[in-house]
Amino acid sequence: MNIVAKIAGYGARDLLRSRWLLAYAGFFAIATFTLLRFSDGETRALLSLVNVVLLIVPLASVIFGTMYLYASREFVELLLAQPIRRGQLFAGLFAGLTMPTALAVVAGIMIPMLALGVSREGLAIGGWLAFVAAALSIAFTAIATAVAYFVEDRVRGLAVALGTWLLLAVVYDAGVLMAAVQLSDYPLERPLLAAMFANPIDLSRLLLLQQFDSAALLGYTGALFQRFLAGTAGALAAVGALAAWIVLPALAGVRLFQRKDF
């Protein structure tokens, strides 16, 4: 086994035994179970679950990732004193942190679905939801690495992490909405699509909602997006953009990590 896999393996073992991760997976399991069991209609339950995922996964991933990275600072110093390269160490730490957290979300969503026995279409949407949730989880953990290795102070780092989430989850949409209202005389479909692509949460929402028939309810723009994403090129572009939201922050993280004075 190579060094990266070994470091990732021990990191994952540490996290998989943590009570926090168990509670995190449990939260999604309970939410999925309750929604499927008690809302009227599978589609409605899944739509609610999409909203829960889009709210909780980015927040939990970025905050937990940042806290974990600051807490492991001293251990990382000890590992840096071993005969391994920094790039390998980063890759191992990153995989060891992202895999268990993403797995917790996927397990939390999929296990109740399989246990309750949802319809075939429901399972397809659920699987897609789990996939996007995992990607979103990894993307926000990647953002956490960039924050934690850029900001030296722990409290300020946590504030930056929280601020990033607030910006992407709340402020961004408000800004887009305001711009759309102000510029409503112009054709906005393309700029809006670009704006959705530039925010991982909006992009995930777009990818998830187009799975539902009700996406048409989003109006003319929604219908346009759906037509765009229904095409192979559009869908690939959207998944590629989500992948970019993992790769770019992780690249920023690894560069900062390689240059950092510990």
Next chain:
Amino acid sequence: MIEVFGLTKRFGARTVLDGVSLHIRPGRVTAIVGPNSAGKTTLIKSILGLTRGDAGVIRLNGRDIDAEGRYRADIGYMPQIARFPENLSAADLFRMMRDLRDGTQRDEELLDSLRLREHLDKPLRVLSGGTRQKVNAALAFLFAPSLLILDEPTAGLDPVAAGVVKDKVIAERAKGRTFILTTHVMSDLEELADDIAFLVDGRIRFSGAVTMLKRMTRQLSLERAIARVMDGELAA
């Protein structure tokens, strides 16, 4: 063993190391002493490659230390603060380090002399601070490296454990291993140090053999000799 030439390190506007030159001789214990925030830990971390200097050269056995970090295969490091992954056990931790290094030589003597074996399977989060510090010490010696860097090794250890670690240092020095350590504890210095490097505000105020320091300051005890250096009576 190690030569440092003109090592300078700035953090923002603050100059932490200001042209430090130092020679660490093999088979001896070199103590780096000095007041708080004098740059001791930064100097150690520079040798380990954790911190990169803005200027200067560090050579290990005549070769510049490289970014790849292979030279660290022959160094054991005991950091000042021992914090490990909470849910791993000490046994996991030793296994992890073994997986990361492929050295065949193992030295598990401290596991017995520090009575760590009974704690090996507990999660590290339930171990006391002192026990974690013992794990930290045992890790540094585990691969029988020829250079050991110990950052305040006896801080946080009870007197018995501190004695065990000091005896280990003396025994390993007798086998020809080289030590760099920082400490604020005078008795550690008296017992262990062969050479002393005195660091104040990022500059070496004195470096050389303990016997020479005592002779130059005309003091019998190391503590008084160091006090004289601190007073600024001695130019390097």
